[in-house]
Amino acid sequence: MACLVSRTGRELQRYNHMGFRQVVGCIPYRxxxxxxxxxxxxxxxxxxxxxxxxxGLMFPKGGWxxxxxxxxxxxxxxxxxxxxxxxxESQLGKWxxxxxxxxxxxxxxxxxxxxxxxxxxxxEKHVRERIWMSVGEAREVCRHWWMKEALDILVERLTSMxxxxxxxxxxxxxx
Numbered sequence: 734m735a736c737l738v739s740r741t742g743r744e745l746q747r748y749n750h751m752g753f754r755q756v757v758g759c760i761p762y763r764x765x766x767x768x769x770x771x772x773x774x775x776x777x778x779x780x781x782x783x784x785x786x787x788x789g790l791m792f793p794k795g796g797w798x799x800x801x802x803x804x805x806x807x808x809x810x811x812x813x814x815x816x817x818x819x820x821x822e823s824q825l826g827k828w829x830x831x832x833x834x835x836x837x838x839x840x841x842x843x844x845x846x847x848x849x850x851x852x853x854x855x856x857e858k859h860v861r862e863r864i865w866m867s868v869g870e871a872r873e874v875c876r877h878w879w880m881k882e883a884l885d886i887l888v889e890r891l892t893s894m895x896x897x898x899x900x901x902x903x904x905x906x907x908x
Contacts, residue, residue: 745798757806758794759846789876807844816855819848828879843883
């Protein structure tokens, strides 16, 4: 059973050695299927969410807390903000940025999350919208440059994985 309450407060919040608040985000994704239920090769959809303040779209992200690993934080944020569960995959990267609205420095980590379940009820359902869209659409609407860079890395990773599988299949055909 998933927890239906978001964590709040900053008591457990992590900061790096330079005083930057550490945040963790996820890019929830799934394979795209045609009308017949067949997976379309190298086509993915990603899940974006609205900001709580309603200023644009982004991927789920939030504070990394002292009592959790990076991967646990990524999974928790995806559940709390987007209502999805799945497999957190290997880190896409680490970015440093400044919040334009608050002038605060951050260190952000991003992970892909292969979505296995989408919940009807989740902690921030009433304050956020979630929208599945193509990678290209997400790249256009995402408001944070560092999340766009993470999306590019994910696409490159998924594309190279698809090419590797194709090469493996061709190699077995030759046997």
